[in-house]
Amino acid sequence: MSLYDDAVLVLKSYEDQPDLRQAYLDHLAAHPDGVWKSCHAGHVTASALVIDPEQGRVLLTLHKKLRMWLQMGGHCEPEDASLEAAALREATEESGITGLTLLPGGPVRLDRHPIPPPCHCHYDVQYAVLAPPGAVQEISDESLDLRWFPYDEVAAVADGSVLRLLEATRARL
Numbered sequence: 001m002s003l004y005d006d007a008v009l010v011l012k013s014y015e016d017q018p019d020l021r022q023a024y025l026d027h028l029a030a031h032p033d034g035v036w037k038s039c040h041a042g043h044v045t046a047s048a049l050v051i052d053p054e055q056g057r058v059l060l061t062l063h064k065k066l067r068m069w070l071q072m073g074g075h076c077e078p079e080d081a082s083l084e085a086a087a088l089r090e091a092t093e094e095s096g097i098t099g100l101t102l103l104p105g106g107p108v109r110l111d112r113h114p115i116p117p118p119c120h121c122h123y124d125v126q127y128a129v130l131a132p133p134g135a136v137q138e139i140s141d142e143s144l145d146l147r148w149f150p151y152d153e154v155a156a157v158a159d160g161s162v163l164r165l166l167e168a169t170r171a172r173l
Helices: 003-013 018-030 083-095 151-157 160-172
Strands: 043-052 057-063 072-075 109-114 121-130 143-150
Touching: 003 018, 003 083, 003 121, 018 109, 018 121, 043 083, 043 160, 057 083, 057 151, 072 083, 083 121, 083 143, 109 160, 121 160, 143 151, 151 160
Parallel strands: 043 121
Antiparallel strands: 043 057, 043 072, 057 143, 109 121
16 A cells, blocks of 8 residues: 555544545645655645653654754655654654654644745644653754653643644543
8 A cells, every 4th residue: 555545544534623634635636746745735744742641741852944842753755654654753763762652543633734835735644652661862863952841831832733732642542
């Protein structure tokens, strides 16, 4: 199965955010290359909130280009067999933590947001991953900083999209 086919199946089975979900499906129907960065009309990305429920905290990255505290994530790559695989790969690469596991149940949220040219939009499919006990992060080239935040401190550093992802993740836990 291609990554495009996986994305369509994942979105068709996602039951929340029906209007936004349909916008994602419409975009993919109009753009068969819509899972790749080269699709300048917008493309699907995969992200994951790294969460440590035992410690009541999340790991956020200070994004190098955007200079915002965000969850891990980014563009799909040819080696990604699925959106889940892309989200897990991105979370592992950007956090430096091995042994992350996806929170069961598929995507936690969808978040469509504008980005600087040449592209215009990210259709982000957001997952959550559980950090193993004693996880130690290691900053990547894509980050200015990488830090654990207690749940109640996230609102002070992150935007609404991260807060909504955290709320949806905690509800699923």
